[in-house]
Amino acid sequence: MKSYYVRLVRAARWRLPPQEAAEVLEDYRDILSAVPRSEEELLRDFGSPAEAVRPLCAPKAYRLWLAVFALLAACLLFPLFYMAFPYARVPLSWFTAFHWPAVLLSGLILALVWFRRTPASPVKGLPAAMCLLLAACVGEALLFVWFSSFLDAPQAPHLVGRTALWSLLALALLAALSGLRGLVNARLQNRRWLGLYTLSLTAACLALHFYLILTCMSVDPAYHGNPLLYHWPAQLALPSLLGLAGTVLALC
Secondary structure: OHHHHHHHHHHHHHHOOHHHHHHHHHHHHHHHHHOOOOHHHHHHHHOOHHHHHHHHOOHHHHHHHHHHHHHHHHHHHHHHHHHHOHHHOHHHOOOOOOOHHHHHHHHHHHHHHHOOOOOOOOOOOHHHHHHHHHHHHHHHHHHHHHHHOOOOOOOOOHHHHHHHHHHHHHHHHHHHHHHHHHHHHHHHOOHHHHHHHHHHHHHHHHHHHHHHHHOOOOOOHHHHOOHHHHHHHHHHHHHHHHHHHHHHHHHO
């Protein structure tokens, strides 16, 4: 019965709003504890956990949640998609280094608004996941500073540029996987997992920003000095602070 109830908890929390899910699970807990049943008997009497919860789910509310989840996931995966599939960028030719903060802000605002009423409590595993992502971001920043030191050389080693690009892809992939984990756990377990999503979204968008710097074809002479200094004030500092602020709000 324990295995069945664990799957029932996940199904209820995924399909129902937090308050309704808690009420449904309390009712099922009373029913299942009143008459002990085997796994086979539970499947025969109630069906699978998803089937047991489905009649209690409001279709419009569930479709709205799926739409919100899809939008949040799209914001998170967009940087990785943009970097990993260069030939798919033709419909996104309008996207430049000045537009990527819109993806970050859209994901942050939607996530914080949607989960604002979800209860929060201490959660295990979250600090370690966030520290791992932060360490990857710091390592990427140091690597990018190292790469910038080669820009004044007559011919920067080809391997340096390739290493920088692949490291940005790796960071975007790590951020995507971490963010999806945080988003799903924020729905199934605890709202504070949303902090991992907001931090991952920030890391993914910053990786995209650095990627746009490396692949920029601008003929502006100012750009060909040090791109870190050229892009830092308006395009990097404010969005980074907003992402960190959103992460703090998600953890509160």
